[in-house]
Amino acid sequence: MKAIKKAIIPVAGLGTRFLPITKTIPKEMLPIVDKPNLLYIIEEAVSAGIEDIILIQGRNKNSIEDFFDVSYELEDQLVKKNKHDLLNKIKDLKNMCNIISIRQKQALGLGHAVFCAQPIIGDNPFALLLGDEIMYTDENTPTVTKQLITHSLDHNVSTVATMHVPAEDVYKYGIIKTDELSKTRFKVLDVVEKPNPEDSPSDLALPGRYVFESDIFSYLKNTKPGKNGEIQLTDAMVTLAKNNGLEAITFKGLRYDAGDKFGFLQANIEFALRHPEIKEQLKKYLIKKSKELI
């Protein structure tokens, strides 16, 4: 497999679970403490060696492009006020990686969103990171995308992240049927999108991190609309698994579903509890509040 330098982050979904705020503000721009959700995802990709990020955008998502663009007025004000730390933070955003935007003109599903990036990815392998799933790894652990890239290159195979979930939660995820190669490594045999617990092939869910060979595009091209009338990535993954092989690995790290209200609040609390500026204040507040609530 060639080196993996490109990543797709689809952000064109409608974010209905977060209405009404997502009527005008993309869920990927909602803050986790002081950074938009999407920035955590881009940082994860960049620290895995990704150089080009392809954002699949929808309507009402202009604030995402603006965030990574130059902001002359703000930079000028920060220079005049001698706020160089803040200025550097803002400037770093522009230089992290190349951001390339493509419009998905209709939200026809995740599979369709990924397919929109084909002209830019060409025949290169690529990483795919869902725009509303945040992964946390400490500074001594490679990011989840880096863990996937290492596995893909070592074994020359497309690789997806997987995690065990309780039976009552399988309906929220793509669930894989597998052959177990080790406790942490699986050969993917089938993928079922959001099954009922009684039909679920396993408890292994797909939390939104993938590394694919470019062959996935030819399978996406031939994928007909599936569940909910959307072009499902999971349907193309089934064909990829059967023809080229696909593996799944469990990962070191924590995952937050920031596209869901509860997951978003969990992410905010837990990232705040790691944030040097506010962690002590928040800890005291939570202890006090929890005593009041019990």
Ligand code: UTP
């Ligand atoms: P989700 O199904 O979680 O996102 O898609 P959504 O549709 O925005 O959310 P809800 O369920 O209505 O609240 C997973 C990811 O795929 C992107 C979304 O932006 C999200 O990052 N996506 C989904 C697209 O880019 N295009 C689509 O057509 C569908």
